[in-house]
Amino acid sequence: MRTSRPGRTGVTAGVLGLALASVAVLGAPAAQAAEGPRGGVTGNYTGADVTGPGAEPLTAQAKEKIALTEAWYAAVEGHGDLAAVQRRETAYLKKYKITDHRTVQARSGGFAAMAAPTSRTLRLTHYGQAKNFYCGPATGAMMIKMKDGAIRSKYNRNAFSQANLANSAHMNTQNAGRTDWSSKRFVTGVNRWRGEPYYVQVPKPTATQTVKALRHTLGGNGMAVAADTVEFANGRHYNGHPVNKTIGHWITAYGYTNSGATSKWADPSTTVWSSVNKTFSYNTGNFARYFLQSNGIAY
Numbered sequence: 001m002r003t004s005r006p007g008r009t010g011v012t013a014g015v016l017g018l019a020l021a022s023v024a025v026l027g028a029p030a031a032q033a034a035e036g037p038r039g040g041v042t043g044n045y046t047g048a049d050v051t052g053p054g055a056e057p058l059t060a061q062a063k064e065k066i067a068l069t070e071a072w073y074a075a076v077e078g079h080g081d082l083a084a085v086q087r088r089e090t091a092y093l094k095k096y097k098i099t100d101h102r103t104v105q106a107r108s109g110g111f112a113a114m115a116a117p118t119s120r121t122l123r124l125t126h127y128g129q130a131k132n133f134y135c136g137p138a139t140g141a142m143m144i145k146m147k148d149g150a151i152r153s154k155y156n157r158n159a160f161s162q163a164n165l166a167n168s169a170h171m172n173t174q175n176a177g178r179t180d181w182s183s184k185r186f187v188t189g190v191n192r193w194r195g196e197p198y199y200v201q202v203p204k205p206t207a208t209q210t211v212k213a214l215r216h217t218l219g220g221n222g223m224a225v226a227a228d229t230v231e232f233a234n235g236r237h238y239n240g241h242p243v244n245k246t247i248g249h250w251i252t253a254y255g256y257t258n259s260g261a262t263s264k265w266a267d268p269s270t271t272v273w274s275s276v277n278k279t280f281s282y283n284t285g286n287f288a289r290y291f292l293q294s295n296g297i298a299y
Contacts, residue, residue: 037245037246038132038133038177038178039177039178041177041178041180042246042248043230043246043247043248043249044133044177044178044248045132045245045247045248045249045272046129046132046133046135046247046248046249046250046268046269046272047129047131047132047133047134047135047136047137047173047177047178047179047249047250048135048136048178048179048180048181048228048247048248048249048250048295049178049180049181049248050230050246050248050294050295051180051181051182051203051230051294051295056182056203058202058203059200059201061096061197061200062200062201062202064092065092065200065299066202066209068085068088068089068092068216069209069212069213069216069217070212071085071088072085072089072216072220073116073212073215073216076116076215076220077116089102096196096197097196097197098196098197098198099196101198101221101222101223102220102221116215116216116219116220116259117219118257118258118259119255119256119257119258119259120218120219120222120255120256121254121255121256121264122146122147122218122222122224122254122255123146124142124146124254124255124266124279125142125145125146126142126266126268126270126278126279127141127142127145127162127268128268128269128270128271129162129268129269129270129271129272130161130162130163130271131162131166132271132272133173133177133178134162134166134173134268135179135249135250135251135268135269136165136166136171136173136178136179136185136186136189136250137162137163137165137166137170137171137173137179137189138162138250138268139186139226139250139251139252139266139268140165140170140171140186140189140190140193140226140250141160141161141162141165142224142252142254142266142268143190143223143224143226143252144160144190144193144194145160146224146254147194147222147223147224148194151193151194153169153170153192153193154192154193154194154195155169155170155192155193155195156169158170158193165189165190165193169192170185170188170189170192170193171185171186171188171189172185172189173185178248179250181201181203181228181248181295181296184201186201186226186228186250186298187199187200187201187298190226190298198223199226199298199299200298200299201296201297201298202296202297202298202299203295203296204292204293204294204296205288205292205296205297206288207284207285207286207288207289208285209288210263210284210285210287210288210292210297211259211260211261211284211285212260213225213297213299214253214256214260214263214284214299215256215259215260216299217299218253218254218255218256219256219260223299224252224253224254225252225253225297225298225299226250226251226252226253226297226298226299227250227251227252227253227265227287227291227292227295227296227297227298228248228249228250228295228296228297228298229247229248229249229250229251229291229292229295230246230247230248230249230291230292230293230294230295231245231246231247231249231291232246233245233246236290236291238280238282238287238290238291239265239267239276239277239280240273240275240276240277241269241273241275241276242273242275248294248295249267249269250268251265251266251267251268252265252266253265253266254266254279256284257281260284261283261284261285262281262282262283262284263281263282263284263287264279264280264281265279265280265281265282266278266279267279267280
């Protein structure tokens with residue numbers, strides 16, 4: 001009996017089969033990488049990360065600002081001396097060379113009436129992320145635009161853009177592939193752009209601290225508040241973010257109602273996920289408990 005030898009067609013089919021098998025094997029990690037966080041950094045789907053259960057020490061300025069907020073809040077709630085708090089706030093602003101952001105009415109004596117309105121909403125211009133890892137620069141751009149307009153950087157005269165907020169002189173997002181919490185480059189970038197060290201970073205704020213920060217900064221001074229949130233896979237998520245992912249993400253609060261009990265947030269990830277709305281509202285205490293206990297806020 002003659003043994004048949006495989007012809008050219010058989011050889012070609014065998015090689016093609018091996019090639020397809022190789023493609024399948026090599027393709028699997030690539031597909032997983034596309035679905036995985038950028039650079040393998042936990043939480044980095046939109047340009048932030050997950051710091052974890054630890055928290056970095058507060059800076060001296062952050063400690064002073066938290067104490068000032070506590071005194072301010074007590075005073076406007078009728079449990080402290082408003083005039084004394086005004087003097088204390090003026091001294092703080094002078095020490096750190098910060099412009100007095102209080103309203104004209106507050107500076108001229110209507111402090112009790114104007115310092116802590118029960119609701120306030122700033123005029124928002126929403127920006128989606130120019131790149132899928134630009135949640136920090138997009139959030140910073142919204143915050144700067146709300147208060148100062150499309151100004152040039154007071155640090156180096158860069159034109160107003162997410163790309164320039166992402167550069168090494170500001171947030172360093174382009175080089176790092178994210179705006180990570182522990183580097184404090186978000187507040188560095190916004191502060192440099194605005195030309196004053198207004199914003200401080202506060203890790204793991206309590207629900208009450210978050211409400212007070214909104215009332216003081218947004219309500220009293222007309223300045224937006226930033227949050228570096230964390231949503232854990234298959235746990236609570238907000239604003240249509242995919243529930244199967246652990247996500248670190250920068251957003252900004254542009255308003256509140258009900259004396260801060262409900263907060264209004266602007267989300268730049270509209271250019272990353274089609275399920276996301278430009279803005280959403282959330283119970284502030286729950287938002288702090290669910291999403292701010294790994295990273296924190298800048299106010």
